[in-house]
Amino acid sequence: MKTQSEVVKRLEQFGVKPSLQRIAIMGYLMDNFVHPTVDTVFSGLSASIPTLSKTTVYNTLKLLARQGAVLELNIDDKNLRYDANIFRHAHFRCKQCGSVHDVPVGSFEALNVKSAGELVITESQLYYKGYCGRCKAEANKKAAEEAEEEEAANADPCRLQP
Amino acid sequence: MKTQSEVVKRLEQFGVKPSLQRIAIMGYLMDNFVHPTVDTVFSGLSASIPTLSKTTVYNTLKLLARQGAVLELNIDDKNLRYDANIFRHAHFRCKQCGSVHDVPVGSFEALNVKSAGELVITESQLYYKGYCGRCKAEANKKAAEEAEEEEAANADPCRLQP
DNA sequence: AATAAAATTGTAATCATTACAAATTTATAA
């Protein structure tokens, strides 16, 4: 449970003027590192702030992301997800159960991006997809089924081998 | 302009039975490496296939992505984008004009992902955001405006320096 | 040719997100 002053510090650090709602939303993300959706944040806070509007949650999370105080994840086809962990790390999404996990990674510098001459890069996101430990068993079953397609997969450098 | 047999080969390589519509859609992606949306594909083909349904475009692109014949990009908040280039590369999206560019990158192995013990990774996507050459001038203007926030940005390893 | 299976189509829903205007709160100036 983060203290209010820690939350306020994060907000001010990124040029966001603190308010009751902003502190609550930023605090929720700093306490819940499960990459919640807008709905999850709203549900988690509406008990303590009964007047809270979902529009405010949408607007505030967009604002926080724009200012760099949180990360906005596009890893889920359906919903945007938000992450208060703004240090370098990648994300993994289980194709079976939909859970999103953090994945520690080395510096992106190691990829030594070429041709960035024309492009000014300000943000980066690395997304992995596959099967989490809990769903691994079913994945193995599927993998067996898809065994025939292996040759195809081998020709595809974007599909990493398990 | 890819020959029909090249397109059919790609479909069969990934276990997709060829049909008039599937060949047209796969062929469109193989001829247009601009990361088109569903709408763009539909508009591009409806002249030559007047009976084409947008639902078919949706279903077919999902099928192709599921089979690994194309990549499905989540880089755009609004629309899914599709890419027939299935060799390792990253993507860049301009925050100003929305254009999506290919970015050559070194092997992801270089990131030496730790803790993948519990996770079975089958796919990966690396997304960059920022400003393209055409929009760079405006970006510079913005960068000047945001100069005060620099200290904050420095404390944030997810925001790469231009 | 008859029947079953697969693919395509069109329409109607779903649902996350945004637009917008009203209401409320906070900051500023007199």
Added chain:
DNA sequence: TTATAAATTTGTAATGATTACAATTTTATT
């Protein structure tokens, strides 16, 4: 403090991409 302006929050109504579904058409099988 009080009046006024600015910023924030709220609720409702739109938007718009995607999916569900049932009907139709095409393709494969007996």
